[in-house]
Amino acid sequence: MPTFPLDTGEDVRDKIDWEGGIWNALCWGLAADDLPEQYRDDWRTLVKLYDELDERAADFYARLPPENEDEPNSLLPAVRQPDA
Numbered sequence: 001m002p003t004f005p006l007d008t009g010e011d012v013r014d015k016i017d018w019e020g021g022i023w024n025a026l027c028w029g030l031a032a033d034d035l036p037e038q039y040r041d042d043w044r045t046l047v048k049l050y051d052e053l054d055e056r057a058a059d060f061y062a063r064l065p066p067e068n069e070d071e072p073n074s075l076l077p078a079v080r081q082p083d084a
Contacts (some may be wrong), residue, residue, distance in 0.1 A: 006034055026050040 002015040012035055019025040027050075032043040 004034060007036060009036070009039070012036065012039055022046070023050075 002011060002018050006012050006015055015030065016022055016025045019028055019030065026046060030043070032040040032047065035043055
Protein backbone atom coordinates (compact mmCIF):
# COMPACT_ATOMS: atom_id res chain seq x y z
CA MET A 1 0.00 0.00 0.00
CA PRO A 2 1.49 3.34 -1.02
CA THR A 3 1.91 5.82 1.79
CA PHE A 4 1.51 9.57 1.89
CA PRO A 5 2.99 11.90 1.06
CA LEU A 6 3.24 10.97 -2.61
CA ASP A 7 6.54 12.66 -3.42
CA THR A 8 7.43 11.29 -6.85
CA GLY A 9 5.81 10.22 -10.08
CA GLU A 10 6.60 6.64 -9.11
CA ASP A 11 4.68 7.13 -5.85
CA VAL A 12 1.71 8.48 -7.80
CA ARG A 13 1.80 5.54 -10.23
CA ASP A 14 1.98 3.09 -7.32
CA LYS A 15 -1.01 4.74 -5.61
CA ILE A 16 -3.08 4.77 -8.81
CA ASP A 17 -2.17 1.14 -9.51
CA TRP A 18 -3.01 0.19 -5.91
CA GLU A 19 -6.44 1.85 -6.28
CA GLY A 20 -7.08 -0.20 -9.42
CA GLY A 21 -6.32 2.42 -12.06
CA ILE A 22 -7.04 6.06 -12.72
CA TRP A 23 -10.83 5.62 -12.80
CA ASN A 24 -10.85 4.03 -9.34
CA ALA A 25 -8.42 6.60 -7.95
CA LEU A 26 -10.81 9.30 -9.12
CA CYS A 27 -13.79 7.43 -7.70
CA TRP A 28 -12.12 7.00 -4.30
CA GLY A 29 -11.22 10.68 -4.20
CA LEU A 30 -7.45 10.90 -4.60
CA ALA A 31 -6.91 14.63 -4.13
CA ALA A 32 -4.72 16.83 -6.29
CA ASP A 33 -3.17 18.28 -3.14
CA ASP A 34 -1.84 14.80 -2.30
CA LEU A 35 0.20 14.75 -5.53
CA PRO A 36 3.52 16.37 -6.35
CA GLU A 37 3.06 19.89 -7.74
CA GLN A 38 3.81 18.96 -11.37
CA TYR A 39 0.79 16.59 -11.50
CA ARG A 40 -1.81 18.68 -9.67
CA ASP A 41 -3.26 20.73 -12.54
CA ASP A 42 -3.71 17.67 -14.74
CA TRP A 43 -5.30 15.75 -11.86
CA ARG A 44 -7.72 18.60 -11.13
CA THR A 45 -8.76 18.50 -14.79
CA LEU A 46 -9.35 14.75 -14.56
CA VAL A 47 -11.40 15.21 -11.37
CA LYS A 48 -13.55 17.85 -13.06
CA LEU A 49 -14.18 15.60 -16.07
CA TYR A 50 -14.87 12.60 -13.84
CA ASP A 51 -17.38 14.56 -11.76
CA GLU A 52 -19.17 15.76 -14.89
CA LEU A 53 -19.32 12.27 -16.38
CA ASP A 54 -20.48 10.78 -13.07
CA GLU A 55 -23.32 13.29 -12.85
CA ARG A 56 -24.38 12.77 -16.47
CA ALA A 57 -24.26 8.99 -16.09
CA ALA A 58 -26.47 9.16 -13.00
CA ASP A 59 -28.93 11.46 -14.80
CA PHE A 60 -29.01 9.14 -17.83
CA TYR A 61 -29.59 6.06 -15.71
CA ALA A 62 -32.32 7.78 -13.70
CA ARG A 63 -34.27 8.39 -16.92
CA LEU A 64 -34.32 4.69 -17.85
CA PRO A 65 -37.48 2.78 -17.01
CA PRO A 66 -37.21 1.03 -13.64
CA GLU A 67 -36.99 -2.74 -13.54
CA ASN A 68 -39.98 -2.76 -11.20
CA GLU A 69 -42.54 -0.07 -12.02
CA ASP A 70 -43.13 0.56 -8.29
CA GLU A 71 -39.49 1.38 -7.51
CA PRO A 72 -37.13 4.08 -8.81
CA ASN A 73 -33.86 3.15 -10.48
CA SER A 74 -31.32 2.46 -7.77
CA LEU A 75 -28.48 0.51 -9.37
CA LEU A 76 -26.17 3.51 -9.55
CA PRO A 77 -24.82 4.62 -6.18
CA ALA A 78 -26.25 7.94 -5.09
CA VAL A 79 -23.06 9.97 -5.25
CA ARG A 80 -24.92 13.21 -5.80
CA GLN A 81 -28.36 14.03 -4.56
CA PRO A 82 -30.33 16.66 -6.49
CA ASP A 83 -31.04 19.83 -4.56
CA ALA A 84 -34.52 19.71 -3.06
